[in-house]
Amino acid sequence: MNNIRDTEHLFSKVPEVTLAFWIVKIAATTLGETGGDAVSMSMNFGYLMSTVIFAALFLAAVIIQIRTKKFHPLIYWATIIATTTVGTTLADYADRSLGIGYAGGTALLIVCLIASLLTWYRSMGTISVNTINSSKAEMFYWVTIMFSQTLGTALGDWTADTAGLGYGGGAILFGAMLLALVAAYYWTKISRTWLFWGAFILTRPLGAVVGDFLDKPVSAGGLAMNRYSASIALLAFILTSLLIFRQRAAKRFH
Template sequence: MSIKTEEVLTKVPEVTLGFWIIKILATTLGETGGDTLSMSMHLGYLLSTVVFAGIFLAAVIVQIRAKQFHPVVYWTTIIATTTVGTTLADFADRSLGIGYTGGVALLFSLLIGSLAVWYRTLGSVSINTVGSPKSELFYWVTIMFSQTLGTALGDWTADTAGLGYEGGAIVFGVLLALVAAAYYRTKISHTVLFWAAFILTRPLGAVVGDFLDKPIQAGGLDLSRFAASAVLLAAIALSVALFRQRPARLSH
């Protein structure tokens, strides 16, 4: 890749159908993977959060220090955000006792705050402006908050709202379809729609992940968390290999 080409490319992928397929698989893996450590391996929410936070920080450092877009590094970092998001949300909701509603409110505030500070500092929250270490740092902090919010929102929908895992999946699937329709049929900012879709894919993955591994009496399929996580990880690796991974073009 020439220097001239490098200067007009970001280190995040172009948003395509393949991007969203991999994102949903990654968020589902985040749920089953997070539950594997905290529940199946009995490490608890706090210790699991510490472990995943360490992986997340290491992945972010590698991603930011990279000179160009690397699909494996990028998607590894995404998976790290969604696993730490799962255990962190569960810790806040359950161990701290603030409940799903309190967790959703707190995390939504943090997400909006992150986007607001990012916009105020750099003038845009578009992924097409993620071309510097500072913008990347804002990008990954915002994603981590969105992944954590998605876990809490998925749990709130399935449990507090009483929709169950299947009902929650339908709700978030319909909302994503509406966002997609707005993208093609309205003049709503594509940046706003991107972040709306990015946020909504996380609770969709959360309820699908819970549906796969929760007990049958709780409305799940009671599948092995280890097996489900392994299958999802293999599906992500295959998708990254099959779907063309191109960096988004940088705009100023």
């Protein structure tokens, strides 16, 4: 019995970072874009009310995730989706309703993300996902993820609209940046922790521009897909991926 407990203690409540992890992460961030737009635009709740709704869901999901004793893929990814939907509506609210624009929203969120990472590092001595072994570390993890998801939305919108790259150009840009990080992972000695967070952040704007490409009007460069249908299809893809590619908890390193 003690050996079983010792073995379980070696594992975290976050998944092992594999190719399947990144595939599901990109799909989840795309779902966050289409799902957030479905509530704020298609349902006409507006950015502020939608943010309140998704923030409540995010808080509930984080509480459940922290209270669980071991890694549960469905709970973990439900929490990720909650962060990306609240990130979508919160970024849209900051960019559009507050009138600070995409550049202003992006700059503000970069500051918030850096502050979150620095506070986490000063408090815990590391920001590695392999050392998340306490409720305090988990709180830092999820707050940082929420800021990264929100930043990704603002950055994706800024790139596609203000920078004039469009949705296709934005997808190519962020896809190329992710490939650069993959190359750095295999052929350089750059910190794996910083490469992880770089990739984690960049998958969000990639998902944002892909989500916008799916549901925005043809006149705006999109495919004009129904937001509800796109969201259901993405959710089905995520669930199927979790069934096919069974995810394991990441090993802890103390």
